[in-house]
Amino acid sequence: MKALYRYFRKRINLFLGGVLVLFFISVAVFAPVISPYHPVDDANLMVSEQPPDTEFWFGTDSQGRDILSRVIYGSRISLSIGLVTQLINTFIGVILGVTAGFFGRWWDDLIMGFTNIMLSIPSLVFALAIMAVLGPGLVNVFIALGLTNWAYTCRIARSQVLSVKSIEYVRAAKALGYGQTRIMFEQILPNILGPILVISTLGIAYAILLEASLSFLGLGTQPPNPSWGGMLANAREQFFTAYWISIFPGIAIFLTVLGFNLLGDGLRDVLDPHSVLNNK
C-alpha cells in the first residue's frame, strides 16, 4: 500500500487520469443502477427547468427531465464513441503505418502523402463532410470519426517501425526464415505498442470532443437520446436563465477529456525509458 502510494505520488497524472477514467467508465457501466430517473421517459413538464435541489441534484431541463440521469446516460454514448472510434483509428493507423515503415519505397510515399492530406484537413470539417454524406445517427458517427483521426497513429507507428526495423533481432528473424507478416506483427509491433497506446488514449479524448461537437451541431446522436454535446445544444438558449442545463454536461465533457489526457500523459511518462521518473 505504501509502495503504491509512493508510486502514484510521483505519477500524479497517471493517478488522476486513471481515477477520472475509471470513474466515468463505472458510471457508464452502472448507469441504470445509479441514475435516479429514466433519462428520456421520465419527462415531467410540471417540474421543467428546476434548479438543482435535493430531488433533482443537477436540476431539470426544459422538458422536465432529470439532468443528472441524462448526464449519467450520456457517458455511455461519449465513452463508447471514444473507445470504438479510437479502436478503428488505431487499427487503420497501425496497419498503414507499420506497412509503410516496413516496406518503404512507393508504398511509404503513398501512405505518407495520404496521411499528410488527412492531417491538413481539420478533423471536424472532415467528420462533418462524412456525416453530411451518411446522414446523422450513432453508427454513422462511429464511421465518420473512425475514418478521421488515424493519421496521427499512422505517423507514429511508421516512425517507430523505422527505428525498430534496423535493430538486429529483426535481421535475425529474417535469417531464421520468418515471413514478412510475422516480422511486422510478431517481431516489430509488440516493441512499438507503448507510443501507440499513448496516442490512442489521447485520441479517445479527442474523439469524445469531436462527438460532442457533432452532436452540438445536430449531426451526431439524435434526440431524445442523451448525449453531452446534444444537451449543450439544447441548453444554449436558456443559458442565462437556467445555467444548470448546460453547465453539468459541460463539466462532464471537460472531466472526461481531462481524464483521458492525463492518463495518456501519465502512460507516456511510465512507458518512456528515458523518463526521469523511471530512473529514480
Add this chain to the structure above:
Amino acid sequence: MADQNDPLLTIDDLKVYFPVSKSLFQREQQFVYAVDGISFSVKKGETLGIVGESGCGKTTVGLAILKLIDATSGKIHFNGEDYSDNKTANSAKLREEMQLIFQDPYSSLNPRMSINRIIGDPMEIHGFCSKKDKVAKVAELLKKVGLQPEYGNRYPHEFSGGQRQRIGIARALALNPLLIVGDEPVSALDVSIQAQTINLLMDIQEELNLSMIIISHDLAVIEHICDKIAVMYLGKIVEMGTCEEIYNHPRHPYTQALLSAVPIPDPKKQHKRILLTGDVPSPINRPTGCHFSPRCVYATEECFSTYPDATEPVPGHQVCCHNLLSA
C-alpha cells in the same frame, strides 16, 4: 552425401555495391564498393576467418552470403544449390542451412519474446517440432549451449551478455544449419566471457561438424578458432591462406602490418610494429591500382597503376601483391 573435401560453400566474384544518392547536378551514379569481387570456398567442418579493419566490407560479405542483402553480382553455391539469384533470398532451405550469430547480444534478441519463443518459433515455422514438444526442444538446445534448461520462460533482459550470446548461438543451432556465419561473435563480450564463448563455438562445431565463417577484427580470436584466414582490405581479399601460413609467413604488406599490431602479452618481449600512415581510402573513390598502394612502404610505380592479380607462392596461399615479400 558430398565428399568431405568438396566445398560446402563457394563464393565466386561476389560484388556488393551500394548506390550513393545522387546530388542534383551530378551526372554519374556513384557507388560504395563495399565488396568488390571476392572469391573463396569453405569445406564441411572448416572454419574461415575474415579479418580486416572496420569498413572493409567484412560484415557485408557475411550478409550477402546469407542473402540478407542483395548482391550486385557474383555466384554463391551452397550445398549443391545455386543461390546466386537474389530471388532465392526467401528460400526456406537456405534459411535452415545457413545461420547468423550477431555481434551485439543485446540488440539481437527481441526483448518482448521469451526464450522459448525466440528459439522455438523458428523451429515451429520450419516444421522441426510441434507446439507441444517446442519447450522440450528448446530446453535441449539451452543445455547444449551450457545454460539451465529451465530458462525457457525467461525474457532476454534477465540474462547477462555472455548468457545472451549463448542464447543467440542456441537460436542459430535451432534449425540444424550446415554453416554458421559469426559476425564479430565475441567482440561485444568481456575477455573472460570471450574465451568461454569461443570454446563453446569450437565444441559445437566439432560435435556437429559445422562449417563456420568468423568475421572479426580480433586476430587473436581468429587465430584460435580458424583453419583458414582471408584478409580483406577495402572490399577485396588481399591475402588468403591457412592459419599457420598467414601467421607465420605473411606476404602482403597489409597483413604484416595487421599482425604486428597484435599485442603480445609479454612486457619483456620487444617487437617491431609496422605503423601504417594515412587512413583507409574512401570506398567510393578508391585509389587506382592497388588499393593499398597509398599506404604501402614497398609501393612501386606498378602498384599505383594496376591492381595486382592473385598469385600463389605456396599452394593454398593466395596473395594479391606486385612485390611478394619473402616470408
